[in-house]
Structure formats: structure tokens, C-alpha cells
Amino acid sequence: MIPEFAxxxxxxxxxxxxxxxxxxxxxxxxxxxxxxxxxxxxxxxxLACHAGGELVEVLHxxxxxxxxxxxxxxxxxxxxxxxxxxxxxxxxxxxxAARLLRRLETEEGDLAFDEIDLHDGxxxxxxxxxxxxxxxxxxxxxxxxFERNYLPGPGVPAFRTATAQxxxxxxxxxxxxxxxxxxxxxxxxxxLVLVRxxxxxxxxYPSTLSRDIDNQLSMTATALRKHAPALVHELFKxxxxxERTTAWGMVAFLTLRGDFTLALxxxxxxxxxxxxxxxxxxxxAALGRYAEALDPLQQAYDEAGVPELLNNFGVVxAALGRxxxxxxxxxxxxxxxxxxxxxxxxxxxxRPTRLTLLPLRREPVRSEYSPG
Numbered sequence: 254m255i256p257e258f259a260x261x262x263x264x265x266x267x268x269x270x271x272x273x274x275x276x277x278x279x280x281x282x283x284x285x286x287x288x289x290x291x292x293x294x295x296x297x298x299x300l301a302c303h304a305g306g307e308l309v310e311v312l313h314x315x316x317x318x319x320x321x322x323x324x325x326x327x328x329x330x331x332x333x334x335x336x337x338x339x340x341x342x343x344x345x346x347x348x349x350a351a352r353l354l355r356r357l358e359t360e361e362g363d364l365a366f367d368e369i370d371l372h373d374g375x376x377x378x379x380x381x382x383x384x385x386x387x388x389x390x391x392x393x394x395x396x397x398x399f400e401r402n403y404l405p406g407p408g409v410p411a412f413r414t415a416t417a418q419x420x421x422x423x424x425x426x427x428x429x430x431x432x433x434x435x436x437x438x439x440x441x442x443x444x445l446v447l448v449r450x451x452x453x454x455x456x457x458y459p460s461t462l463s464r465d466i467d468n469q470l471s472m473t474a475t476a477l478r479k480h481a482p483a484l485v486h487e488l489f490k491x492x493x494x495x496e497r498t499t500a501w502g503m504v505a506f507l508t509l510r511g512d513f514t515l516a517l518x519x520x521x522x523x524x525x526x527x528x529x530x531x532x533x534x535x536x537x538a539a540l541g542r543y544a545e546a547l548d549p550l551q552q553a554y555d556e557a558g559v560p561e562l563l564n565n566f567g568v569v570x571a572a573l574g575r576x577x578x579x580x581x582x583x584x585x586x587x588x589x590x591x592x593x594x595x596x597x598x599x600x601x602x603x604r605p606t607r608l609t610l611l612p613l614r615r616e617p618v619r620s621e622y623s624p625g
Contacts, residue, residue, distance in 0.1 A: 255351045256358065257284040257333040258411075263314075263323050264341035265291035268300055270456070275304040277344035277454075281351075283337075285310055289327040292316035297341070321426035321433075328418055337411040342374065342456050349452030353411035362446035363416040364438060367453060369405040374456035385449050393492035395445050398435060399477070399485050400505035401611065406453055407431045416443055428465070429472035436476055440484070466594060470509075470610075477510035497524060504532055508610050513539045527556035531612065535565050538608055543572040560590040561609040564599060571605045579605060 260278040264271055271288075278286050288301045291314045302309045312330055314323045328336070335354050339345055353365040369383040383405035389395060397403065408431035420438050422430050438445070485506055489499040500522035507516035513536045520536065523529040534550035537543075550566045567582035583605070586596035590613070599605035 255282075255354045256335055258335035258337060258350060258354060259283055259285045259287055259331045259333045260337050260339055260345075260350075261287045261289060261324075261327040261331070262301070262339050262341050263289045263291060263320075263327060264293065264297050264301070266293045266295045267297045267341035268293075268295040270342040271297050271301050272304040273344050274339055274341050275301050275309065277346075278339055279305050279308060280347060281337075281345055281349065283308065283350065284333050287312060287327050287330055289314055289323055291318060291323050319424055319427040319430070321422040321430040322424045324430060324434075325422040325424065328414075328422065331414050331418070334414055335411060336414050336417065338409040340409060340455070342458065343409070344454045346370075346452050346454055350411065352450065352452060353446075353448060356446050356448055357411060357413060360446050361444060363413045363443040364435070365411040365446040365448060366404050366406060367448040368451045369453045369455045370451050372454060372456050374458040377456075380457065382451060383455070385447050389447060395439055396485075396488040396492050396494075397502060398432075398439065399480070399488070400502040401509075402432050402435075402473075404435070406455065407435055409453060426472055426475065428468045429476055432473060433476035433479070436480060439488070440480060474510050477506060482507060482512070482515065496522065505611055508532070508536065508539075527553040527562075528612065530556075531562050531565070534569070535608055535610060538565060538569050538572075539610065543569050547573065558585070558589075559612070560586040560593055560596065561611075561613050563589065564593070564596045565608050567596070567599060568605050568608055571599075 260281065260283045262274055262278065275286060286305050286308045287310050288298060289312045290298050298311050302311065312326055314326050335357065337350060337353070349367065353367060356362060357365050368385060371380040371383055372378060373380055385405065386403050389397065389403060420434060420441060420443070423433055426433050482503070486499065486503060489502055500519055503519045504516050504523065507519060517533065517536050520529060520533050523532070530549040530553035534546040534553060537546035537549070546569045550562065550569055553562050554566050563582045563586035567579040570582065571579035580600060583596045583600040587593055587600065595607040595609050598607050
């Protein structure tokens with residue numbers, strides 16, 4: 254028998270999908286379904302109540318609320334020992350709640366994440382499975398989330414209510430509020446449980462806030478800047494990581510939070526190769542030191558012409574007045590990676606400046622297709 258739990262569904266003008274979400278939540282046999290209505294102007298709340306009946310409790314968030322505030326208002330209302338998040342345009346698969354809550358109980362966990370089936374929102378067709386990377390195998394290895402969000406569904410875990418309410422959501426965060434919550438949970442020594450089984454169906458839409466790459470990068474940097482480099486370094490050391498892995502992690506962490514100069518110091522600890530030169534050249538370019546960035550990016554280009562390198566090399570060449578060569582590289586990047594937003598924007602810009610700060614994700618773990 255599973256313990257009592259609530260399912261929380263933040264929603265704004267979700268009339269086209271809310272019934273599907275609520276019906277999938279109802280099938281999990283929760284104690285309550287909390288609909289956090291973010292100033293909808295359609296009949297989202299009415300449709301949710303129709304689909305969920307007496308299980309649905311509607312909470313109202315004001316129009317101006319950030320996503321952090323919306324989530325916190327729902328979290329404050331949970332009265333059960335456990336809870337679970339569900340996005341209004343997604344659905345829970347049968348048995349998910351029982352499986353995750355059982356793991357939280359038996360492993361004394363605080364947050365439980367599982368894998369996701371990604372579907373196209375327009376036609377419902379299956380795209381791919383979003384899996385847990387194998388290197389996130391143990392509790393302490395979760396520190397690698399400081400280098401990049403590798404979780405398939407960072408915003409939809411099951412949680413132990415007391416822990417989640419203690420951590421809370423930052424009202425200043427409008428985007429990446431879930432990632433920020435997870436990082437602060439790690440620092441607070443919360444126990445994250447990873448379940449390598451699909452329990453969630455996510456539908457991909459081009460209009461979701463997470464596709465606003467500039468906002469996501471800004472909010473991610475805000476979240477990372479809450480944690481001192483010395484603390485994150487110590488977390489990597491405590492996890493028992495080799496110096497090389499730690500250096501890679503610190504370079505990514507410092508780059509994403511905008512500490513480009515300190516990231517360059519850590520680059521010196523990386524092993525030789527095209528990836529190190531990619532980071533060196535990219536960081537120099539981010540600092541506006543384009544002439545110095547030319548050689549490392551040329552070295553990396555001579556070894557591996559991956560799309561992100563083609564794009565960044567193009568930005569440097571454009572800054573140095575070599576526009577024809579730069580546009581050729583942007584075109585090559587787009588041929589290698591159709592839909593690559595940075596290269597596409599650079600190709601159309603009078604002054605191309607969009608750098609891809611980290612290598613493009615090779616692990617299929619997120620729904621975004623743009624560089625991150």
C-alpha cells in the first residue's frame with residue numbers, strides 16, 4: 254500500500270491538454286490533485302475539475318507570478334507526506350506514483366526522478382526515450398548536475414514533502430526554477446533517487462518557456478551563482494572524482510555561471526586535445542579576446558569540425574573581419590546540425606556574436622534541441 258500523496262499541476266491556459274493530464278493523475282490514486290492555475294483566461298480550471306472531480310483543488314496564482322512563485326504556492330498547500338509534479342501538457346504513465354514512492358520509502362529518499370518518453374505535441378508521435386546517463390549512478394555522483402542538467406525531467410520528480418518545503422522555490426526564478434531547486438537540494442545533502450524506468454510521457458511544443466534559450470541560460474547562471482566555486486570543487490572531491498573529471502566539471506560550471514576568467518584557469522588542468530582547445534578558444538572569445546581565441550579554435554577545428562566549434566570559430570573570424578569565411582562555417586554548422594539556433598542567428602546577423610558556451614549535448618536526456 255502506497256502512502257498518501259498529492260499531485261501538483263501548474264497550468265496556464267492549458268485547456269487543450271489539462272484533461273489528459275488530470276485523468277492520468279487520477280489513475281495514480283492520489284489523495285488530492287492540486288491545480289495551480291496561473292491566471293488562465295480559458296476554461297483550464299473547469300476542465301480540470303470535470304476530469305478529476307472531488308480530487309481536484311484549485312489554487313490561484315496571480316498573473317505577475319514567476320514560475321518559482323507558482324511552484325511555491327502549490328508546494329505550500331501540500332498536506333500529505335509525499336507529492337509529485339506533473340506539467341499540464343504531459344501525462345503520468347500507469348504505476349509511476351507507486352514505483353517512485355516505494356523507492357522514496359525504502360531508500361529514505363527525498364526526491365525521485367525517472368526516465369521519460371518524449372512525444373511530439375502536435376501529432377502525438379513518439380520521438381525518443383530520455384534516459385538517465387550512466388555516470389549518474391550513485392548518490393554523490395549527482396554533483397555532476399553542477400556541470401549541466403543531465404536529468405530527463407528535472408521539474409517533475411516525486412518528493413518527500415517535508416524536505417521539499419524546507420528547500421523551497423526561489424521566487425526570483427522565472428525559468429530553471431526546478432534546476433535551482435535541485436542544486437540547492439544537493440548542497441543541503443538531500444537524497445536523490447534515480448529510477449531507470451520510464452514513468453512519464455512528455456509532449457514537446459515549440460512555444461514552451463524552456464525553448465527560450467536566452468532566458469534559460471540567464472536563469473541557469475543565476476542558479477549556479479548561488480554556489481561558491483570552492484564549495485562545488487569540494488563536492489566533486491567528496492564524491493571521489495578523479496582530478497580530470499573534476500576539472501571538466503568545474504570548467505562547465507564556471508562557464509555557465511559566467512566566470513570566464515576563472516574557467517580559463519581550470520582549462521589548464523584539462524588533458525590536451527580538441528575539446529580543451531574548444532573551451533579555451535570559446536572562453537577567450539566570450540571575454541572579447543578574439544585574436545587570442547583564433548589559435549586554439551583553429552587547432553580544435555583541425556582535429557574535429559563539430560557544429561559548436563564551427564559556430565564559435567565563425568564568430569571569432571567575423572569579429573576579426575573575415576566575414577566570408579565565417580559565413581561558410583555557419584553554413585557548415587547548419588548542415589551538420591539542422592535547426593542549430595546559434596549558427597542560424599549568426600548567419601543572419603550583421604555582427605555575429607552568439608557563442609555556444611559548452612559542447613552540444615551528446616546524451617539524449619532533454620527535450621530541447623537547441624544548444625545548451
